[in-house]
Structures are given as C-alpha cells and as structure tokens.
Amino acid sequence: MKYKFFTNSEKAWRVMFESMSNAKQSIYLEMYIFENDMVEFNFFNLLKEKAGQGLQVKLILDSFGSAGLKDSSVAELKSSGVEILSLSYLLHRMHRKVLVVDKRIAFIGGVNLHQRSRLWNDLMVKITGHLVERVVMSFTKSYINAGGMDPILLSINKKNKEGKPDTWIIEHSPVKAKFHFKKIYKKYLNKSTSSLTFITPYFIPKRWMSAALHQAVLRGVDVEVLVPKTTDNFIVDRVNYFYIYKISKLGVKFYLEEKMNHAKVIIIDQKEAMVGSQNLDFLSFDFNSEVGIFFKEQKVVSELVEISTEWKKSATLFDYKSYKPKWFDYILSPIINLFNLFLRIF
Numbered sequence: 001m002k003y004k005f006f007t008n009s010e011k012a013w014r015v016m017f018e019s020m021s022n023a024k025q026s027i028y029l030e031m032y033i034f035e036n037d038m039v040e041f042n043f044f045n046l047l048k049e050k051a052g053q054g055l056q057v058k059l060i061l062d063s064f065g066s067a068g069l070k071d072s073s074v075a076e077l078k079s080s081g082v083e084i085l086s087l088s089y090l091l092h093r094m095h096r097k098v099l100v101v102d103k104r105i106a107f108i109g110g111v112n113l114h115q116r117s118r119l120w121n122d123l124m125v126k127i128t129g130h131l132v133e134r135v136v137m138s139f140t141k142s143y144i145n146a147g148g149m150d151p152i153l154l155s156i157n158k159k160n161k162e163g164k165p166d167t168w169i170i171e172h173s174p175v176k177a178k179f180h181f182k183k184i185y186k187k188y189l190n191k192s193t194s195s196l197t198f199i200t201p202y203f204i205p206k207r208w209m210s211a212a213l214h215q216a217v218l219r220g221v222d223v224e225v226l227v228p229k230t231t232d233n234f235i236v237d238r239v240n241y242f243y244i245y246k247i248s249k250l251g252v253k254f255y256l257e258e259k260m261n262h263a264k265v266i267i268i269d270q271k272e273a274m275v276g277s278q279n280l281d282f283l284s285f286d287f288n289s290e291v292g293i294f295f296k297e298q299k300v301v302s303e304l305v306e307i308s309t310e311w312k313k314s315a316t317l318f319d320y321k322s323y324k325p326k327w328f329d330y331i332l333s334p335i336i337n338l339f340n341l342f343l344r345i346f
Contacts, residue, residue: 051081
C-alpha cells in the first residue's frame with residue numbers, strides 16, 4: 001500500500017480534483033457536506049463533465065449535511081448522468097468522506113467539499129494498492145444501504161461477502177448495529193501504556209470515554225487532545241469548553257489551536273494510529289456512519305506524530321485553574337448533562 005497525507009482542505013482538494021479530472025472509468029464519491037459553491041476547485045462541474053463523458057459517477061450524500069445543495073443543482077447533476085443517493089435515518093447521519101477514482105485511487109479522512117472550509121487544517125489520506133479494493137467494497141455497502149441498484153456495484157458487494165474482512169479499513173454503522181469505532185476506542189484507551197494523542201474539532205465525550213481517559217491518566221499515560229480554540233459553531237464552542245474544563249481536571253491535557261482544525265486522529269503509544277471521519281462526540285459513536293483506516297506501520301504512525309507535533313506548536317495548553325466559565329455555560333451545562341444522560345441508554 002502507498003499512502004500520502006494532506007493536512008488542510010485546499011491541499012486535499014487539489015489532489016482529489018486532479019485525480020477526478022484524470023478519471024477514465026469511474027468516480028465514487030461519498031460526502032457529508034457537498035455544496036455547489038467551490039471557486040477554484042469546482043467539483044460540481046467536474047462531476048457533470050465526467051458523467052457526460054460516459055464515466056460511472058456515483059454520489060452519496062447526507063441529507064442534513066448537504067442540505068445547502070439546492071434541488072435545482074441536484075437535478076442538474078442527475079440530468080448529466082450522475083447517480084445521486086441519500087443515506088440518512090432520523091438521528092443517524094452519513095458522516096463518511098470517501099472518494100474512489102477508477103477503483104485504483106482512494107481518499108479517506110475528514111475533508112468535506114464546501115468553500116467555507118477552504119482555510120481549515122484537516123487530514124485526508126490518499127492510498128493506492130491492494131487496500132483500495134476494500135475501500136471500494138466499503139463504498140458499495142453505503143451505496144446499497146442508500147438504495148443503489150447498479151449491477152456492477154452489486155457484484156462488488158457479492159465479492160465482499162465472499163472475501164475475508166480486512167482489519168485495516170474500519171467501518172462504523174450504528175444503523176446496522178456495527179459499533180466498531182466504539183470497540184476500538186475502548187480497547188486502545190484501556191491498553192495504552194505511555195501516550196494517547198487525539199485530534200478532533202468537537203469534543204463531547206460520553207461517560208464511558210471520560211472514564212477511560214481518566215483511567216489512562218491514572219495508569220500514567222500521557223493523554224493529549226488537540227482541539228481548535230474556536231470551531232465553525234458558537235454553540236459547539238461552548239459545549240467543547242464545558243467538557244474540556246471538566247475533563248482537564250482529571251489530568252487530560254488539552255491544546256487549543258488558533259486555526260480551525262477539522263482532522264480526526266487517534267495515536268496510541270506512538271505505535272498505532274487511526275485516521276478517519278469520526279469526531280470525539282456521541283453522534284459519531286452512537287448515530288453516524290463513519291469510516292477510518294487503522295495503521296500499524298511505524299513509518300506511517302511516525303508521520304502522523306510529526307503532523308500532530310507541528311500542529312501543537314501553534315496551540316496553547318488549556319489551564320482549567322485560570323479558566324472562568326462563561327454565563328452561557330451555566331445555561332448549557334444542565335441541558336448537556338440531561339441530554340448525555342438520555343443518550344446513555346444507547
């Protein structure tokens with residue numbers, strides 16, 4: 001397997017756009033947020049162009065995340081030959097970000113396709129080689145779950161059932177009762193011996209995760225969480241700070257980055273790591289369909305450690321002793337606690 005990391009939206013868009021422009025047979029795209037507002041990298045027009053050339057173009061969107069895509073734009077894509085499907089069930093969201101080009105190049109990570117995120121730090125990994133086949137199979141599952149009926153993709157799904165599971169691609173689908181991320185996080189939080197590094201834009205842990213983080217600290221594990229100082233949502237900021245303030249008292253170190261960082265990463269003992277679409281919140285663990293890649297190759301893990309170290313240079317260590325909660329927190333805190341209490345039944 002060959003890989004390459006891209007550490008912000010524009011870097012990822014540039015390579016994704018180039019790969020799609022060079023596509024000869026197929027483009028499979030799965031996005032939480034896809035909007036027709038891109039300036040330099042107009043993925044909307046590119047999909048139309050490629051479908052018009054006769055390529056197999058499949059687009060799976062989340063109905064909530066991509067609500068900004070107008071019905072007229074959807075109709076325009078469909079008329080050009082793009083097959084568009086939506087995958088959402090009540091609270092469940094399709095939160096995955098996946099691109100596969102010609103079944104030989106794949107991208108997985110946290111990068112969405114909308115202009116607002118142009119300057120964000122983020123993480124997307126490009127892979128080639130044998131692992132791409134597993135990404136195609138993963139996309140096919142989403143395609144079928146969304147109601148897709150293309151016989152080519154249906155035949156791929158049949159092969160998937162006959163094959164052996166690949167431990168590198170991690171699929172998480174609560175709607176199918178597959179809580180794989182939750183199992184992985186519980187396992188590695190409990191087995192870590194020296195360090196745990198998390199990168200997430202949204203930190204809203206459930207009780208089991210807060211307890212596991214505390215236990216890791218008590219074992220002597222150095223636990224660090226990189227989060228943006230401010231996100232793209234004021235309410236989320238207040239919720240983030242409520243939990244940061246609460247969990248930092250247990251010994252977890254929080255580094256607040258000046259720039260918005262939308263990446264989703266976990267690094268265990270600097271020996272194993274996972275990059276994907278998952279946030280450290282109840283939505284990703286209990287409601288959203290997510291996908292990630294788990295790495296054990298030391299070269300890859302070391303590179304992720306370097307990326308997190310570089311981002312940490314521009315961050316400030318949060319000090320709960322000098323932090324004064326805002327008046328909003330006193331209003332939101334009981335609401336958050338009640339909501340989390342309700343979610344514990346899941």
